[in-house]
Amino acid sequence: MEPVTSKRVAVTVNGALHERDVEARRLLVHFLRDELDLTGTHVGCDTGNCGACTVIVDAKAVKSCMLLAVQVDGATIETIESLASDGGLHPLQQAFSDHHALQCGYCTPGMLMSAKHLLDHNAEPTENEIRRAIQGNICRCTGYVNIVEAIAAAAKGEVSA
Amino acid sequence: MLLSEVGYARPAAVEEAVRLLAEHDGARPLAGGQTILNVMKARAAAPDVLVDLADLEELRAIASTDDGGLVIGAMVTSAELVTSSDVKAARPVLGDVAAQIADVQVRNRGTIGGNVCSNDPTNHLPPVLVAVGATMTIAGADGERDVPAEEFFLGVYMTAVGLGELLTRITLPPLAGARDGFSSVTIGADGTCIVNAAATVSGDEARVVLGCVAATPVLLTAPAEDDAVREAVHGAGLEPPSDVHGSADYRRHLAEVVAARAVAEAGGGG
Ligand SMILES: Cc1cc2nc3c(=O)[nH]c(=O)nc-3n(C[C@H](O)[C@H](O)[C@H](O)COP(=O)(O)OP(=O)(O)OC[C@H]3O[C@@H](n4cnc5c(N)ncnc54)[C@H](O)[C@@H]3O)c2cc1C
Protein backbone atom coordinates (compact mmCIF):
# COMPACT_ATOMS: atom_id res chain seq x y z
CA MET A 1 0.00 0.00 0.00
CA GLU A 2 1.39 3.41 -0.96
CA PRO A 3 0.37 6.80 0.43
CA VAL A 4 -2.27 8.72 -1.51
CA THR A 5 -3.10 12.42 -1.53
CA SER A 6 -6.74 11.74 -2.34
CA LYS A 7 -8.99 8.84 -1.53
CA ARG A 8 -12.54 7.57 -1.99
CA VAL A 9 -14.37 7.81 1.32
CA ALA A 10 -17.75 6.31 2.25
CA VAL A 11 -19.49 7.74 5.31
CA THR A 12 -22.99 7.50 6.67
CA VAL A 13 -24.05 10.97 7.75
CA ASN A 14 -27.40 11.42 9.48
CA GLY A 15 -28.54 8.11 8.05
CA ALA A 16 -27.55 8.71 4.42
CA LEU A 17 -24.53 7.08 2.79
CA HIS A 18 -22.20 9.45 0.96
CA GLU A 19 -19.27 8.43 -1.22
CA ARG A 20 -16.81 11.07 -2.33
CA ASP A 21 -13.22 11.44 -3.48
CA VAL A 22 -11.56 13.48 -0.76
CA GLU A 23 -8.15 15.06 -0.51
CA ALA A 24 -6.17 13.68 2.43
CA ARG A 25 -5.59 17.20 3.74
CA ARG A 26 -9.32 17.97 4.01
CA LEU A 27 -10.63 18.44 7.56
CA LEU A 28 -13.87 16.65 8.41
CA VAL A 29 -15.60 19.94 9.22
CA HIS A 30 -14.93 21.28 5.71
CA PHE A 31 -16.02 17.99 4.17
CA LEU A 32 -19.34 18.26 6.03
CA ARG A 33 -19.86 21.94 5.29
CA ASP A 34 -18.49 22.33 1.78
CA GLU A 35 -19.03 18.92 0.18
CA LEU A 36 -22.19 17.74 1.92
CA ASP A 37 -23.61 21.24 2.43
CA LEU A 38 -24.24 20.52 6.12
CA THR A 39 -23.42 24.03 7.29
CA GLY A 40 -24.95 23.66 10.75
CA THR A 41 -21.57 22.48 12.04
CA HIS A 42 -19.62 25.65 12.74
CA VAL A 43 -15.95 26.54 12.71
CA GLY A 44 -14.99 28.71 15.66
CA CYS A 45 -11.34 28.44 16.58
CA ASP A 46 -10.02 25.78 14.17
CA THR A 47 -7.64 24.66 16.94
CA GLY A 48 -9.66 22.13 18.94
CA ASN A 49 -10.44 24.56 21.73
CA CYS A 50 -13.98 25.90 21.23
CA GLY A 51 -16.12 22.86 20.36
CA ALA A 52 -18.33 24.72 17.84
CA CYS A 53 -17.49 21.99 15.31
CA THR A 54 -18.53 19.07 17.56
CA VAL A 55 -20.17 16.13 15.79
CA ILE A 56 -20.71 12.52 16.85
CA VAL A 57 -18.59 9.91 15.05
CA ASP A 58 -19.36 6.25 15.81
CA ALA A 59 -21.18 7.28 19.00
CA LYS A 60 -18.33 9.50 20.23
CA ALA A 61 -18.35 13.30 20.38
CA VAL A 62 -15.35 14.72 18.53
CA LYS A 63 -14.21 18.08 17.23
CA SER A 64 -14.54 17.87 13.47
CA CYS A 65 -11.78 20.47 12.90
CA MET A 66 -9.38 18.01 14.54
CA LEU A 67 -9.98 15.08 12.18
CA LEU A 68 -9.24 14.47 8.53
CA ALA A 69 -12.18 13.33 6.43
CA VAL A 70 -10.12 10.32 5.28
CA GLN A 71 -9.85 9.19 8.91
CA VAL A 72 -13.61 8.65 9.15
CA ASP A 73 -13.92 6.39 6.11
CA GLY A 74 -16.59 3.81 6.98
CA ALA A 75 -17.85 5.73 10.00
CA THR A 76 -21.35 6.71 11.05
CA ILE A 77 -21.66 10.44 11.75
CA GLU A 78 -24.36 12.52 13.39
CA THR A 79 -24.44 16.27 12.89
CA ILE A 80 -26.75 18.96 14.24
CA GLU A 81 -28.97 18.50 11.16
CA SER A 82 -30.01 15.08 12.51
CA LEU A 83 -31.73 16.47 15.61
CA ALA A 84 -34.91 18.10 14.34
CA SER A 85 -37.35 15.86 12.53
CA ASP A 86 -40.61 16.39 10.68
CA GLY A 87 -42.28 16.11 14.06
CA GLY A 88 -40.46 19.25 15.24
CA LEU A 89 -37.54 20.09 17.44
CA HIS A 90 -35.49 17.52 19.32
CA PRO A 91 -36.20 17.69 23.09
CA LEU A 92 -32.74 19.19 23.62
CA GLN A 93 -33.45 21.90 21.06
CA GLN A 94 -36.83 22.62 22.64
CA ALA A 95 -35.22 22.77 26.08
CA PHE A 96 -32.58 25.24 24.78
CA SER A 97 -35.43 27.39 23.46
CA ASP A 98 -37.45 27.08 26.69
CA HIS A 99 -34.47 28.06 28.87
CA HIS A 100 -32.96 30.82 26.69
CA ALA A 101 -29.85 28.69 26.39
CA LEU A 102 -28.65 30.52 23.28
CA GLN A 103 -28.08 34.10 22.28
CA CYS A 104 -26.01 34.50 19.12
CA GLY A 105 -26.30 30.76 18.49
CA TYR A 106 -22.80 30.27 17.17
CA CYS A 107 -21.82 27.69 19.78
CA THR A 108 -25.25 26.05 19.82
CA PRO A 109 -24.83 23.24 17.26
CA GLY A 110 -21.67 22.01 18.98
CA MET A 111 -23.21 22.49 22.41
CA LEU A 112 -26.25 20.44 21.39
CA MET A 113 -24.13 17.62 19.96
CA SER A 114 -22.07 17.45 23.18
CA ALA A 115 -25.33 17.42 25.16
CA LYS A 116 -26.74 14.68 22.93
CA HIS A 117 -23.55 12.63 23.38
CA LEU A 118 -23.93 13.01 27.15
CA LEU A 119 -27.59 11.92 27.23
CA ASP A 120 -26.89 9.04 24.82
CA HIS A 121 -24.45 7.63 27.39
CA ASN A 122 -25.94 8.90 30.65
CA ALA A 123 -29.70 9.38 30.84
CA GLU A 124 -29.69 10.95 34.32
CA PRO A 125 -26.65 13.22 34.55
CA THR A 126 -25.89 15.27 37.64
CA GLU A 127 -25.27 19.00 37.27
CA ASN A 128 -21.55 18.34 37.61
CA GLU A 129 -21.67 15.69 34.89
CA ILE A 130 -23.49 18.14 32.60
CA ARG A 131 -20.86 20.81 33.24
CA ARG A 132 -18.03 18.38 32.55
CA ALA A 133 -19.72 17.16 29.38
CA ILE A 134 -19.75 20.67 27.88
CA GLN A 135 -16.29 21.59 29.14
CA GLY A 136 -14.96 21.46 25.58
CA ASN A 137 -17.62 23.85 24.29
CA ILE A 138 -17.08 27.55 24.72
CA CYS A 139 -20.03 29.94 24.78
CA ARG A 140 -19.22 33.65 24.78
CA CYS A 141 -22.81 34.80 25.32
CA THR A 142 -24.86 32.89 27.84
CA GLY A 143 -22.66 32.28 30.87
CA TYR A 144 -23.59 28.58 30.64
CA VAL A 145 -26.18 28.58 33.46
CA ASN A 146 -29.17 28.39 31.11
CA ILE A 147 -27.42 25.78 28.97
CA VAL A 148 -26.89 23.55 32.00
CA GLU A 149 -30.54 24.05 33.02
CA ALA A 150 -31.73 23.23 29.52
CA ILE A 151 -29.75 19.99 29.36
CA ALA A 152 -31.01 18.99 32.82
CA ALA A 153 -34.60 19.70 31.73
CA ALA A 154 -34.19 17.68 28.52
CA ALA A 155 -32.78 14.77 30.53
CA LYS A 156 -35.86 14.82 32.77
CA GLY A 157 -38.21 15.18 29.79
CA GLU A 158 -39.38 18.54 31.10
CA VAL A 159 -39.77 20.38 27.78
CA SER A 160 -42.69 22.36 26.43
CA ALA A 161 -44.76 20.75 23.70
CA MET B 1 -7.95 25.77 7.58
CA LEU B 2 -6.67 24.22 4.40
CA LEU B 3 -3.66 22.10 5.20
CA SER B 4 -0.68 21.72 2.91
CA GLU B 5 -0.98 18.76 0.60
CA VAL B 6 -0.11 15.54 2.40
CA GLY B 7 -0.01 11.83 1.62
CA TYR B 8 -2.07 9.40 3.66
CA ALA B 9 -1.69 5.71 4.32
CA ARG B 10 -3.57 3.45 6.68
CA PRO B 11 -1.58 0.25 7.12
CA ALA B 12 -3.11 -2.84 8.71
CA ALA B 13 0.07 -4.18 10.33
CA VAL B 14 2.90 -2.73 12.42
CA GLU B 15 5.57 -3.97 9.97
CA GLU B 16 3.79 -2.16 7.15
CA ALA B 17 3.57 1.03 9.22
CA VAL B 18 7.28 0.85 10.03
CA ARG B 19 8.10 0.27 6.36
CA LEU B 20 6.05 3.32 5.31
CA LEU B 21 7.69 5.47 7.99
CA ALA B 22 11.16 4.35 6.94
CA GLU B 23 10.58 4.69 3.18
CA HIS B 24 9.22 8.22 3.13
CA ASP B 25 11.31 11.10 4.40
CA GLY B 26 9.01 13.33 6.36
CA ALA B 27 6.50 10.59 7.14
CA ARG B 28 4.90 10.89 10.59
CA PRO B 29 2.57 8.62 12.53
CA LEU B 30 -1.00 9.90 12.90
CA ALA B 31 -2.68 8.79 16.12
CA GLY B 32 -5.61 10.82 17.45
CA GLY B 33 -4.52 13.89 15.49
CA GLN B 34 -5.24 16.22 18.43
CA THR B 35 -1.74 17.71 18.29
CA ILE B 36 -0.32 16.95 14.87
CA LEU B 37 -3.22 18.52 12.96
CA ASN B 38 -2.78 21.77 14.89
CA VAL B 39 0.95 21.63 14.20
CA MET B 40 0.16 21.25 10.49
CA LYS B 41 -2.43 24.05 10.56
CA ALA B 42 0.14 26.36 12.16
CA ARG B 43 2.64 25.30 9.46
CA ALA B 44 5.03 24.50 12.33
CA ALA B 45 5.75 21.21 10.58
CA ALA B 46 4.74 19.83 7.21
CA PRO B 47 4.83 16.03 7.12
CA ASP B 48 4.88 14.61 3.58
CA VAL B 49 2.99 11.51 4.61
CA LEU B 50 0.70 10.70 7.54
CA VAL B 51 0.76 7.05 8.52
CA ASP B 52 -2.59 6.54 10.25
CA LEU B 53 -2.24 3.98 13.06
CA ALA B 54 -6.02 3.56 13.43
CA ASP B 55 -6.18 0.04 11.96
CA LEU B 56 -3.32 -1.42 14.03
CA GLU B 57 -5.51 -3.56 16.28
CA GLU B 58 -2.64 -4.65 18.55
CA LEU B 59 -2.05 -0.98 19.44
CA ARG B 60 -5.65 -0.63 20.65
CA ALA B 61 -5.64 -3.21 23.46
CA ILE B 62 -5.38 -2.87 27.22
CA ALA B 63 -4.33 -6.09 28.95
CA SER B 64 -3.37 -6.97 32.49
CA THR B 65 -0.20 -9.02 32.93
CA ASP B 66 0.09 -12.17 35.05
CA ASP B 67 1.97 -10.30 37.77
CA GLY B 68 -0.76 -7.65 38.06
CA GLY B 69 0.77 -5.02 35.79
CA LEU B 70 -0.69 -3.49 32.64
CA VAL B 71 0.14 -3.43 28.95
CA ILE B 72 -1.44 -0.50 27.13
CA GLY B 73 -1.38 -0.15 23.37
CA ALA B 74 -0.19 3.20 22.04
CA MET B 75 -3.56 3.86 20.32
CA VAL B 76 -5.63 3.51 23.49
CA THR B 77 -7.50 6.80 23.94
CA SER B 78 -7.67 8.87 27.11
CA ALA B 79 -11.40 8.09 27.26
CA GLU B 80 -10.62 4.37 27.19
CA LEU B 81 -8.09 4.78 30.02
CA VAL B 82 -10.81 6.48 32.09
CA THR B 83 -13.33 3.64 31.71
CA SER B 84 -10.98 0.62 31.66
CA SER B 85 -11.60 -1.80 34.54
CA ASP B 86 -8.09 -3.25 34.03
CA VAL B 87 -6.58 0.21 34.57
CA LYS B 88 -8.80 0.77 37.60
CA ALA B 89 -7.69 -2.53 39.13
CA ALA B 90 -3.97 -2.31 38.39
CA ARG B 91 -2.89 1.36 38.39
CA PRO B 92 -5.97 3.55 38.97
CA VAL B 93 -3.94 6.77 38.87
CA LEU B 94 -3.71 6.47 35.09
CA GLY B 95 -7.48 6.61 34.61
CA ASP B 96 -7.89 9.33 37.24
CA VAL B 97 -5.32 11.52 35.48
CA ALA B 98 -6.61 10.77 31.97
CA ALA B 99 -10.02 12.03 33.14
CA GLN B 100 -8.44 15.45 33.77
CA ILE B 101 -7.15 15.87 30.21
CA ALA B 102 -8.91 18.66 28.32
CA ASP B 103 -12.50 17.66 27.54
CA VAL B 104 -14.69 14.79 26.35
CA GLN B 105 -14.01 15.37 22.66
CA VAL B 106 -10.22 15.53 23.03
CA ARG B 107 -10.24 12.47 25.31
CA ASN B 108 -12.32 10.55 22.75
CA ARG B 109 -9.59 11.04 20.12
CA GLY B 110 -6.28 11.71 21.87
CA THR B 111 -4.19 8.61 22.58
CA ILE B 112 -1.68 7.67 25.25
CA GLY B 113 0.93 7.14 22.52
CA GLY B 114 0.33 10.58 21.03
CA ASN B 115 0.36 12.16 24.48
CA VAL B 116 3.83 10.84 25.27
CA CYS B 117 5.27 11.08 21.74
CA SER B 118 4.31 14.74 21.47
CA ASN B 119 5.92 15.27 24.93
CA ASP B 120 4.42 18.69 25.31
CA PRO B 121 5.95 19.61 28.69
CA THR B 122 2.47 20.49 30.01
CA ASN B 123 0.96 17.09 29.16
CA HIS B 124 -0.50 15.02 31.96
CA LEU B 125 0.71 11.51 31.19
CA PRO B 126 4.54 11.75 30.86
CA PRO B 127 5.14 12.44 34.60
CA VAL B 128 2.76 9.62 35.59
CA LEU B 129 4.52 7.08 33.38
CA VAL B 130 7.95 8.08 34.70
CA ALA B 131 6.74 7.90 38.31
CA VAL B 132 5.28 4.40 37.96
CA GLY B 133 8.42 3.20 36.18
CA ALA B 134 6.75 2.30 32.87
CA THR B 135 8.56 0.68 29.94
CA MET B 136 8.04 1.96 26.42
CA THR B 137 8.24 -0.50 23.54
CA ILE B 138 9.38 0.93 20.22
CA ALA B 139 9.13 -0.91 16.89
CA GLY B 140 11.52 -0.23 14.03
CA ALA B 141 12.94 -1.93 10.96
CA ASP B 142 15.13 -4.12 13.18
CA GLY B 143 12.31 -5.23 15.47
CA GLU B 144 11.39 -4.03 18.93
CA ARG B 145 13.33 -2.40 21.73
CA ASP B 146 12.35 -1.39 25.26
CA VAL B 147 13.14 2.01 26.75
CA PRO B 148 12.46 2.92 30.41
CA ALA B 149 10.07 5.89 30.66
CA GLU B 150 12.70 7.93 32.49
CA GLU B 151 14.99 7.71 29.42
CA PHE B 152 12.19 8.12 26.86
CA PHE B 153 11.65 11.89 27.03
CA LEU B 154 14.51 13.80 25.39
CA GLY B 155 13.16 17.30 24.82
CA VAL B 156 10.09 19.29 23.87
CA TYR B 157 8.36 17.17 21.20
CA MET B 158 11.39 14.87 21.20
CA THR B 159 11.48 11.31 22.48
CA ALA B 160 13.45 8.10 22.06
CA VAL B 161 11.19 7.22 19.11
CA GLY B 162 13.40 7.87 16.08
CA LEU B 163 12.51 8.46 12.46
CA GLY B 164 11.07 5.32 10.94
CA GLU B 165 10.00 4.06 14.35
CA LEU B 166 6.75 3.63 16.21
CA LEU B 167 5.79 3.43 19.87
CA THR B 168 3.68 0.29 20.07
CA ARG B 169 2.90 -0.24 23.75
CA ILE B 170 3.56 0.88 27.30
CA THR B 171 4.03 -1.61 30.13
CA LEU B 172 3.27 -0.59 33.71
CA PRO B 173 4.66 -2.71 36.53
CA PRO B 174 2.25 -3.96 39.22
CA LEU B 175 1.68 -1.72 42.22
CA ALA B 176 3.11 -4.42 44.50
CA GLY B 177 2.24 -2.51 47.66
CA ALA B 178 3.18 0.90 46.26
CA ARG B 179 0.66 3.74 45.87
CA ASP B 180 0.37 6.43 43.22
CA GLY B 181 -0.70 10.04 43.45
CA PHE B 182 -1.04 13.05 41.16
CA SER B 183 -1.58 16.76 41.73
CA SER B 184 -1.63 19.77 39.45
CA VAL B 185 -2.49 23.43 39.24
CA THR B 186 -4.27 24.08 35.97
CA ILE B 187 -5.62 26.92 33.86
CA GLY B 188 -9.30 26.48 34.72
CA ALA B 189 -10.82 23.18 35.81
CA ASP B 190 -9.14 20.31 33.95
CA GLY B 191 -7.25 22.80 31.81
CA THR B 192 -3.63 22.88 30.71
CA CYS B 193 -1.23 22.27 33.60
CA ILE B 194 0.82 25.15 35.00
CA VAL B 195 2.76 22.66 37.10
CA ASN B 196 1.96 19.00 37.77
CA ALA B 197 3.48 16.21 39.80
CA ALA B 198 3.08 12.45 39.91
CA ALA B 199 4.31 10.38 42.82
CA THR B 200 4.75 6.70 43.55
CA VAL B 201 5.37 5.83 47.19
CA SER B 202 6.87 2.45 48.10
CA GLY B 203 7.53 1.97 51.77
CA ASP B 204 9.16 5.17 53.05
CA GLU B 205 10.44 6.27 49.70
CA ALA B 206 8.74 8.54 47.15
CA ARG B 207 9.48 8.81 43.45
CA VAL B 208 8.28 12.27 42.51
CA VAL B 209 8.09 13.45 38.91
CA LEU B 210 7.44 17.09 38.05
CA GLY B 211 5.94 18.29 34.78
CA CYS B 212 5.87 21.78 33.16
CA VAL B 213 9.11 22.87 34.89
CA ALA B 214 11.59 21.70 32.23
CA ALA B 215 11.62 20.31 28.69
CA THR B 216 11.26 16.79 30.07
CA PRO B 217 9.74 15.37 33.27
CA VAL B 218 12.02 15.87 36.29
CA LEU B 219 12.48 12.76 38.49
CA LEU B 220 13.40 13.12 42.17
CA THR B 221 13.45 10.63 44.99
CA ALA B 222 12.90 11.60 48.62
CA PRO B 223 11.68 10.17 51.89
CA ALA B 224 7.87 10.12 51.66
CA GLU B 225 7.31 13.00 54.07
CA ASP B 226 5.99 16.48 53.38
CA ASP B 227 9.09 18.39 54.52
CA ALA B 228 11.54 16.03 52.87
CA VAL B 229 9.68 16.19 49.54
CA ARG B 230 9.53 20.00 49.61
CA GLU B 231 13.21 20.12 50.44
CA ALA B 232 14.10 17.78 47.58
CA VAL B 233 12.14 19.93 45.11
CA HIS B 234 13.67 23.08 46.58
CA GLY B 235 17.15 21.64 46.21
CA ALA B 236 16.63 20.48 42.63
CA GLY B 237 17.62 23.86 41.18
CA LEU B 238 14.59 23.99 38.87
CA GLU B 239 14.67 26.60 36.09
CA PRO B 240 11.02 26.54 34.97
CA PRO B 241 9.76 28.78 32.16
CA SER B 242 8.00 32.10 32.79
CA ASP B 243 4.90 32.86 30.80
CA VAL B 244 1.55 34.60 31.02
CA HIS B 245 0.21 31.85 33.31
CA GLY B 246 2.99 31.98 35.89
CA SER B 247 6.48 33.33 36.54
CA ALA B 248 9.41 31.00 37.06
CA ASP B 249 9.34 31.82 40.78
CA TYR B 250 5.65 30.97 41.01
CA ARG B 251 6.22 27.66 39.20
CA ARG B 252 9.11 26.85 41.57
CA HIS B 253 6.77 27.47 44.48
CA LEU B 254 3.97 25.41 42.91
CA ALA B 255 6.40 22.56 42.22
CA GLU B 256 6.93 22.12 45.97
CA VAL B 257 3.21 22.34 46.66
CA VAL B 258 2.03 19.85 44.03
CA ALA B 259 4.91 17.45 44.77
CA ALA B 260 3.92 17.34 48.46
CA ARG B 261 0.23 16.93 47.53
CA ALA B 262 0.97 14.10 45.08
CA VAL B 263 3.00 12.28 47.75
CA ALA B 264 0.23 12.81 50.31
CA GLU B 265 -2.31 11.43 47.84
CA ALA B 266 -0.07 8.39 47.43
CA GLY B 267 -0.26 7.89 51.19
CA GLY B 268 3.08 9.48 52.09
CA GLY B 269 3.14 10.94 55.61
CA GLY B 270 2.88 14.66 56.34
C1 LIG C 1 -7.73 21.65 23.00
C2 LIG C 1 -6.76 20.63 23.48
C3 LIG C 1 -6.41 20.61 24.81
C4 LIG C 1 -5.50 19.66 25.30
N1 LIG C 1 -5.19 19.67 26.62
C5 LIG C 1 -4.36 18.72 27.12
C6 LIG C 1 -4.04 18.66 28.51
O1 LIG C 1 -4.47 19.48 29.32
N2 LIG C 1 -3.21 17.66 28.95
C7 LIG C 1 -2.70 16.73 28.10
O2 LIG C 1 -1.97 15.85 28.56
N3 LIG C 1 -2.97 16.76 26.79
C8 LIG C 1 -3.77 17.73 26.28
N4 LIG C 1 -4.05 17.75 24.93
C9 LIG C 1 -3.34 16.78 24.07
C10 LIG C 1 -4.17 15.51 23.84
O3 LIG C 1 -4.57 14.96 25.06
C11 LIG C 1 -3.37 14.40 23.11
O4 LIG C 1 -2.60 13.66 24.01
C12 LIG C 1 -2.39 14.90 22.13
O5 LIG C 1 -3.07 15.72 21.25
C13 LIG C 1 -1.64 13.82 21.35
O6 LIG C 1 -2.35 12.64 21.14
P1 LIG C 1 -2.89 12.25 19.72
O7 LIG C 1 -3.28 10.82 19.83
O8 LIG C 1 -3.92 13.18 19.28
O9 LIG C 1 -1.57 12.34 18.83
P2 LIG C 1 -1.30 12.97 17.38
O10 LIG C 1 -1.65 14.38 17.34
O11 LIG C 1 -1.88 12.07 16.36
O12 LIG C 1 0.29 12.79 17.38
C14 LIG C 1 1.14 13.63 18.17
C15 LIG C 1 2.61 13.37 17.79
O13 LIG C 1 3.02 12.09 18.23
C16 LIG C 1 3.40 11.26 17.16
N5 LIG C 1 2.86 9.93 17.46
C17 LIG C 1 1.58 9.64 17.82
N6 LIG C 1 1.46 8.32 18.10
C18 LIG C 1 2.68 7.77 17.93
C19 LIG C 1 3.20 6.45 18.07
N7 LIG C 1 2.42 5.43 18.47
N8 LIG C 1 4.52 6.25 17.81
C20 LIG C 1 5.32 7.28 17.42
N9 LIG C 1 4.88 8.55 17.27
C21 LIG C 1 3.58 8.79 17.51
C22 LIG C 1 2.82 11.89 15.91
O14 LIG C 1 3.60 11.62 14.79
C23 LIG C 1 2.84 13.36 16.29
O15 LIG C 1 4.11 13.90 16.03
C24 LIG C 1 -4.93 18.70 24.41
C25 LIG C 1 -5.29 18.71 23.06
C26 LIG C 1 -6.19 19.68 22.58
C27 LIG C 1 -6.55 19.69 21.14
Ligand code: FES
Ligand atom coordinates in the same frame (compact mmCIF):
# COMPACT_ATOMS: atom_id res chain seq x y z
S1 FES D 1 -13.61 24.96 15.50
FE1 FES D 1 -13.16 22.95 16.13
S2 FES D 1 -12.85 23.18 18.24
FE2 FES D 1 -13.11 25.24 17.61
Ligand code: FES
Ligand atom coordinates in the same frame (compact mmCIF):
# COMPACT_ATOMS: atom_id res chain seq x y z
S1 FES E 1 -24.82 31.68 22.27
FE1 FES E 1 -23.30 32.98 21.49
S2 FES E 1 -21.50 31.80 21.78
FE2 FES E 1 -22.97 30.64 22.80
